[in-house]
Amino acid sequence: MGGGRVKALPYVLKVGGRPSNIRFFRELLGMTVLRHEEFEGCKATCNGPYDGKWSKTMIGSEDKHFVVELTYNYGVGEYRLGNDFKVIPYFNDTKKNALLGYADNQCKLELQDIGGPVDHGTAFGRIAFACPREELPHIEEQMKKKKNQKILTPLVPEAFEELSQTDPNANDLLNDAMASDKSEEWFAKGKMQKPSA
Template sequence: MAARRALHFVFKVGNRFQTARFCRDVLRMKVLRHEEFEEGCKASCNGPYNGRWSKAMVGIGPEDDHFVELTIMASETTSLATTSWVSRSLLARLSAMLRNPVLKVTLTVSDLQKSLNYWSKLLGMKIYEKDEKRQRALLGYADNQCKLELQGIKGVVDHAAAFGKIAFSCPQKELLGLKDLMKRENHKILTPLVTLDAPGKATVQVVILADLDGHEICFVGDEVGPKGSKLLDDAMTADKSDEWFAKHNKPKASG
């Protein structure tokens, strides 16, 4: 499974102005790609919202050979939600990685052994470390890639405070087999094999799964894209969201 590679983690946010400022000015990340959409994504990239939304890919290094740390995703409808889908504490922890590459992404799981079977036996990740006493395991597709840490907890994993999606690249020829495997094993498939064609990005095929605790996992065939920072700035200037919220007397979600 060495051909698979960790790509990025997605945070869905209500206020992209604050999030973009934090990522660029505090974390010193660069905007690698930005896209604006007039309607919902057929792969449910923007969650359960059907209105306008945007996506900005930011990171310390290029997508071709770096784990891209964050995807900013927001929509007019998302901003009406009472809670933002990104927690401040999580962004605060990102600031500690300014001078270092991203080493791992941690997901909490309710049953460590069952999750290990899912991620290693079905998704093909190598187990690098396992500590049953601390209920912790470290997995990855290659030694030099960002790792996935599974942390076992008592009880049910709660996605209410913050929610996101981890993405991996995958040879296109493996996507259909991956979908069929999950179907045979009776595991959840959020988006079957679908083709996406977006501005600033090559046409890709995508499969989105959900693990035993509902963590979204996106496998894509390719990842590319230029001119991100200017596209994001232009879109934020043109969206007039502050005027919309003032007109409707609604608070704008905090990033």
Template structure:
């Protein structure tokens, strides 16, 4: 399905200040757009929460040709428990490795030219110490699988990806050579998501969304949200279908045409984010009252 493309992975974050320092100063990503919402998302983009939240898209370039990160922040929640489901985002960037060393950020050697670090909240990142490519530095997102072949069957037959590499413990899939890949790693035990569970987003031509939903139904797959329209005031209305793979990993298929309009870079995004962080006094309130910000 060359007309489909991987878009982003959704991370729930509890500390915007520390998290954005990591993404901007360590990874060297740029804020692409930022939005504030007064109530939860109809498609549970921010998780199963009904209150005020924000969404920050951040990456090395527009989602038209880059895999980016979506950071969702629920006001009043300070931390999310990690499961064994998300195994890492791999980025080719000697600059990020250098930033870790210069700023004394945690950096563990995995092998020659390959390092491991973590974002605030515990999310794992693998950094390849090679010049940052002019295309997309994000190479792949790695998710856990309890049964590799069952996972591969889902991502090929329903999500429409092709297999690039596969052995007994790992498979690499994707839609094209130029895009960030999905890596599935067999962990030989049940996949546990806990509160920090994320979501992969995939752009799909609008006229294929119903087919994706029907394919999941015919395979007795899990449909979390049937085809629905999501309104963003003043912007495009997008249609989405949200599925779960055999291990419960969420996948949001979004209509390509409207999403291209919705996902344009906002030159005011960084300023909007900074203003929102400055206006958020929740940390000061909890500190004043000598209480810890609640966990999810």
């Protein structure tokens, strides 16, 4: 096999929830849909041992590199995951970050390579998300039972959203609070340093 002439073909993943999978690859990972095709069946069982309508979507960074083929069978809701597949490393040599978000008009979370192990220290934060109230009990239940995750703040009233409403005086209030903060001077007078948490 010639070194530069051999190219891996797409890795095929059978997906049951096409919209959520497409959103993951396209919006969260920033991949591009390179090709999409719809089929009525396949005698060669390209889509697996299933009859009926199916599709394949080639998605990746660009067509010169490895891509993923998402095979969707209209009559299949989900697939049982085995333990044969663990990871597709997705990175490039120049970017050492990932930008994640739910929609173009919402804030983004950028993850950056820091060149070593993560040390959360004591100043680590957390993030809050807003969603319709009727969805919260289901989300909490999933996190507690299925994902074994801790809910830091259980279901709260929708008025919580008021915390992120714009206050036209916020900048002045912050500046005033910082200007009137004399804690550094207080510690200095007592020949002390502010303690670390």
